Amino acid sequence: MTRQALALVALCSAPFVLYANPNHNVNQIVGDRALGMAGAYAGISDDPAGMYYNPAGIAYSHSTNISANVNTLQALDITYQDALAGEFDYNRNSFQVLPNFFGVLQPLGGWMVGFSSSIVDSVQENQDQDFLPFGVIERFILNTSKVDTIYNIGPTVATKLIDELSIGLSLHFHYRRAELISNQHLIYSAEQTENLDMRWVNFYSKLSEQGIRPKLGIQWSPAANWSIGLVVDKTFLVAASETQQKAHCVTNNSTVGCLDFPDVDQNPDDRQDPEITEYQGTRTYPWQVRTGIAWFPTSALLVSADAIYNSATAASEETGYAGREQTLDGAVGLEWYWSPQWAVRGGAYTAFASTPEVITGQTGQEGHIDIYGLTTSITRFNKGSAISLGLIGNYGSGSSQIVADSTAIQETTILGMTAFFTTSYRY
Amino acid sequence: MFIPKFLGLVALPLMLLTGCSTVSPDSDFRARLSDLYQPVDSAADVSAEIRFGRTVAARYLGGVDGVDNNLMQRYVSTLGAYLVQYSGRSDIDFHFMVVDVPTINAYAMPGGYIFLTSGALALMQNEAELAGVLAHEIAHVSEKHIVKALNIRGLNSSASLSQLASGANDAFRVALDQATDLALDILQEDGLQRKDEFNADEIALFTMVQAGYAPDAYSDYLLRVSQTQGDALAQVSQTHPSFVDRLDNLTSVKNANGLNGLDYALLVDRFKAFNP
Numbered sequence: 001m002t003r004q005a006l007a008l009v010a011l012c013s014a015p016f017v018l019y020a021n022p023n024h025n026v027n028q029i030v031g032d033r034a035l036g037m038a039g040a041y042a043g044i045s046d047d048p049a050g051m052y053y054n055p056a057g058i059a060y061s062h063s064t065n066i067s068a069n070v071n072t073l074q075a076l077d078i079t080y081q082d083a084l085a086g087e088f089d090y091n092r093n094s095f096q097v098l099p100n101f102f103g104v105l106q107p108l109g110g111w112m113v114g115f116s117s118s119i120v121d122s123v124q125e126n127q128d129q130d131f132l133p134f135g136v137i138e139r140f141i142l143n144t145s146k147v148d149t150i151y152n153i154g155p156t157v158a159t160k161l162i163d164e165l166s167i168g169l170s171l172h173f174h175y176r177r178a179e180l181i182s183n184q185h186l187i188y189s190a191e192q193t194e195n196l197d198m199r200w201v202n203f204y205s206k207l208s209e210q211g212i213r214p215k216l217g218i219q220w221s222p223a224a225n226w227s228i229g230l231v232v233d234k235t236f237l238v239a240a241s242e243t244q245q246k247a248h249c250v251t252n253n254s255t256v257g258c259l260d261f262p263d264v265d266q267n268p269d270d271r272q273d274p275e276i277t278e279y280q281g282t283r284t285y286p287w288q289v290r291t292g293i294a295w296f297p298t299s300a301l302l303v304s305a306d307a308i309y310n311s312a313t314a315a316s317e318e319t320g321y322a323g324r325e326q327t328l329d330g331a332v333g334l335e336w337y338w339s340p341q342w343a344v345r346g347g348a349y350t351a352f353a354s355t356p357e358v359i360t361g362q363t364g365q366e367g368h369i370d371i372y373g374l375t376t377s378i379t380r381f382n383k384g385s386a387i388s389l390g391l392i393g394n395y396g397s398g399s400s401q402i403v404a405d406s407t408a409i410q411e412t413t414i415l416g417m418t419a420f421f422t423t424s425y426r427y
Numbered sequence: 428m429f430i431p432k433f434l435g436l437v438a439l440p441l442m443l444l445t446g447c448s449t450v451s452p453d454s455d456f457r458a459r460l461s462d463l464y465q466p467v468d469s470a471a472d473v474s475a476e477i478r479f480g481r482t483v484a485a486r487y488l489g490g491v492d493g494v495d496n497n498l499m500q501r502y503v504s505t506l507g508a509y510l511v512q513y514s515g516r517s518d519i520d521f522h523f524m525v526v527d528v529p530t531i532n533a534y535a536m537p538g539g540y541i542f543l544t545s546g547a548l549a550l551m552q553n554e555a556e557l558a559g560v561l562a563h564e565i566a567h568v569s570e571k572h573i574v575k576a577l578n579i580r581g582l583n584s585s586a587s588l589s590q591l592a593s594g595a596n597d598a599f600r601v602a603l604d605q606a607t608d609l610a611l612d613i614l615q616e617d618g619l620q621r622k623d624e625f626n627a628d629e630i631a632l633f634t635m636v637q638a639g640y641a642p643d644a645y646s647d648y649l650l651r652v653s654q655t656q657g658d659a660l661a662q663v664s665q666t667h668p669s670f671v672d673r674l675d676n677l678t679s680v681k682n683a684n685g686l687n688g689l690d691y692a693l694l695v696d697r698f699k700a701f702n703p
Contacts, residue, residue, distance in 0.1 A: 046457055060457055225456045299460045337460040381461035 023367060025286065025310040026329045026351040027121040029375070029392065030101040032068045032422040036377030036390050037333025038347025040304040042229035042292025045219065047424065048103025051116040051156040053306075054229040054292070055168030056219040058112045059158040061105055070101040072420040078125070080400055080410040084140070088131055090402065090410070092144070094124040114156045116170075121150040136192035141185040148178035152213055164221040169214065174235050176209035195252045202247045211237035211285075229292045235285035242279040286310040286324065286354075302335040310354065322366055324354040333375075343379045345390070348372070358399035358409055369398030369412055377420070385425045392418040473518050476574060480538025482603065483610045484522075487534065487542065491526045494545050500525060502701040506554065507541065507561050513637045514569040521565065531652055533560055534614045535567035537574050548702065550651060554694035558638060559631050559645030566630035572623040576613055621668045625676050632680055641691040646677050 029039040031049025041049060045057020048068045076094045083090035103116035127144040131137070153175070158168030186199040215233035222228065249258040292306035308329045315323030333347035351371040358365045377390025396414035401407075494500065500523075507523040514521075521539035528544040535541050541564045551557050567573065613619060632642045653670035667673070681687050 044457075221456075227457070296456045299458060299463055302459070335459075340460045340463070343459070343461065386461065 023324075023353050023355050023369065024351040024371060025288065025327050025354055026308060026331075026349065028098075028100055028119055029349070030070065030118045030120070031103075032070060032101075032386065032388055032424045033335070033345065033379075034333075035070065035392070035420055035422065036345025036347065036375055036379070036388060037304060037335060038331045038349040038373065038375045040292060040306040040331035040333035040347055040349070042217070042231055042290050042306050043219070043227045043294030043304050044292075044302070045217075045229060048105055048114060048116060049101065050158075050168075051103050051105075051114050051170050052101070052118050052120075052152070052215075053290070054217040054219060054231045055156045055158050055170040055215060056166040056217040056231075057158070057229060058105055058114055058156060058168060059160045059166035060219070061112055066103075066105050066424060066426050068101065068103050068422065068424040070099065070420060070422045072098045072100055072418050074098055074122075074416065074418045076125070076414065076416040079413050080402055081412070083402055083408075083410045084131060085134055085137075086408065087134060090127070091129060092125045092127045094126055096122065096124045098122055111157055111159045113158075115154070116156065116172075117151065117153045118172075119149060120152050121148070123148040133189060136189050137186060138189040139185075139187040142183075144180070144182045146178075146180045148180075148207075149176070151175045154213075166219045168217050168219075170217075170233075172213040172215065174209065174211040174213045174237070176207065178205075178207040180205045195254060197251045197253050198249075199251075200247075200249045202245075204245045205242065206244075207240070207242040209237055209240040211235050211239075225296045227294045227296070229290075229294075231290040232287070233290075234287045237283065237285070240280070240283070243276060244279075245276045283316050284313045286313050286326070300337040302333075304333045306331045322355075325356060327352045327354045341381045343381070345375070345377045345379070345388075347375045349375070351394075351396075353398060358401055360409065361407055363401065363407055365401045367398065367400030367402070367412060369396045369400070369414060371396035371414060373416075377422075385423065388420075388422040390420050390422075392416075392420065394418075476571075477519055477538035479603075479606070479610075480536045480540050483536045483607050484538075484540035484542075486607050486611060487536070487614075488526075491528055491542075494525045494527050496525075499701050503543065503548075503557070503561070506558060507565070510558060510562050510565055510634055510638055511539075513562075513634045514565045516565075516569045519568075521568070523561065531655065533564050535564035535573070536610065536614070537568065537571070539568050541565065541568070547652075550655065551648060551698070551702070552651075552695065553644060554698040555635065555640040555644035555692060556648040557698065558640045559635055559642075559648060562631035562634035562638075563627045563645075565634070566627040567619070567623070570623070570626060570630070572619050572627065573610060573613060576619055576623070621672075624668050624673070628673055628677055629680050632677065632686060633684075636686060636689065636691070639692050641689055641693055642681060642686045643688070644693060646674055646681075649674055649677070 026039070029035050030052050031041065031047070033044070033047060034041040034049045034053060037044075039053070041053040042057075043054075044050070045054040046060040047058070048066055050057035050061075074094070074096050078092045080090035080092075082088070098119060100119035100122070101116070103114060103118075105112055105114040107113075123146060125144070125146040127142060129142045131140040131142070133139065151174070152172035154170060154172035156168060156170040158166055160166045180203070182201075182203045184199075184201045188194075188196045188198070213233055213235040215231060217229060217231035219227060219229045251257070252259060287310070289309045290306060292304060294302065294304040296302050308327075308331070310324075310327045310329075312326045313324045329350045329352055331347060331349035333345065335343060335345045337343040349372075351373065353368045353370050355366040355368045358368050371394050373392055373394035375390065375392045377388045379386050379388040394414070394416040396412075398412055400410045400412040402410060503525055504523045507521055511517075511521045516539070519539040521541060523541050523543070525543050525545055525548055529546040530544055531547045531550060533541070533543045533547055541561065543560065543564075547560065548557070551560075628645075631645060635642045635645060649670055653674075
């Protein structure tokens, strides 16, 4: 079999690992005000978004009752350069409408209690490519659709221990639902010498996780106009299951139907009748420590910064999860009111890859792509309500190795844009 | 290595915890401009406030009588109307009455209904002192302290003051009765929040100065009240912060704003002409 056809077989056989974005620990930014400030919110958190960033902050909520809702439009483009036969780029894109946060706060005695629903990670990737003839390949059609979403839903309580110090706890239910469908259809040209006609690979995988994510936070004001937050959380999985189905068929010009593997290079992967396999087992999520500082010099200006540490996690042979390295990400944000009714917000954040660097000469490596993002928004306040409109832009670059059993490395770029519309209301 | 960075992450807030003195911060520093913004009231808001205040005033007057001295009542009302010009609440008509009650106190109800006890008036020595007390009560109305204390807002709110004041159905009538009782409890027993009383004292000082009255007269009156013996002082002590704290606060405000020793009007003779 020619080298190019071998590469294609490897591509067709590439293991599919169904995890939304296990390569980054900072994914979705949630909340009305936090979105515009790039998620630099641990030192602020005095509104419903505080239930996600630092539950202790809601004890300082200024309004007795607040509810918030966020809708975002997300577009993403990922390019794996020269992924196919060292010549053609792999392109994946996504577009989704994502109502990714809802929360409500209510005072109860000396406590502030609340309930929130957040989509903390969401991936929706589509790939629909029909490659032109190259080498011994007449036509190669590739269709992939991947959806992976993580929800955190649950209650939060917080109270002031003293005026300057508060403590809070969120207990979120973790639910993850992921699905991957991939179809690859390859037609060989007459020039190839193996008498092959067609190769078809279909792969389907479905994953479900349930768990809890306790989040403990404190917030402290050491001096006037300053606030410091510290939060620790971890997701503990209670149950997880993954179902996979793979089918692989190769035909030639002499035989009717799919070839049995002894007829094709003695490779047991060259024919796969549909078979469903199930895996039970839980991966490990990292410990996350978030610390933030906020400076409130005037009632019109606010500056904040967060540092987010995630620990390393172990690999899982059963599920194919490769484990992750520890990361340290950062975010900075600013809010400025030019009148009591208008405010602008801006921020920047990082989402560093939690995978090891891709090393030349090795195979089967996870992609390593560092992402940087910028956020901005404008808000209009009215009696009891606020409406915000904003944009998030992110850019990532790094290396990937999407072809199994190949040492080829693809330079990878990610370009994303999100438009968000949020509302909040006090009553 | 990330471990030293992680330790630094945790150490920084801890260092700040141990390294900084425990300075009590301004608890409102988190409030943003939109939180502090007080939009112009709608006509419905004002109308509801007046109707509710009238109900509370009527309930109060059901238990007391006005002092039977029309000249004196007119004098107090005229002075009050003069001070209202500096209140920023030109949208409501203020009403002033001296009630025949020996205790020392004054009450400000929503919508501009202000009552002064005869006991409080008897302790005054000049018109500037009367202006200070009236300005204090006017400030409670203009800042809506009692409305905020009742946690009732205007229209478009789930607990609508307009709906309560309308008494449109049994539920609203019951709620109105409860709100009225609560308002009177605040005025006569519990008192407003300390910060609201201090706020009213500060505004009273500035109102007196703008109106041409000597601001020291207000402090003199409070000092005289604090030295009064007997039951007459009981209610005002219960419903207001301590006189020591109030006088300290007034001293700070005068010092900070250069209001000490202003040779402004006291108007002793005119006051005594209406209060022999």
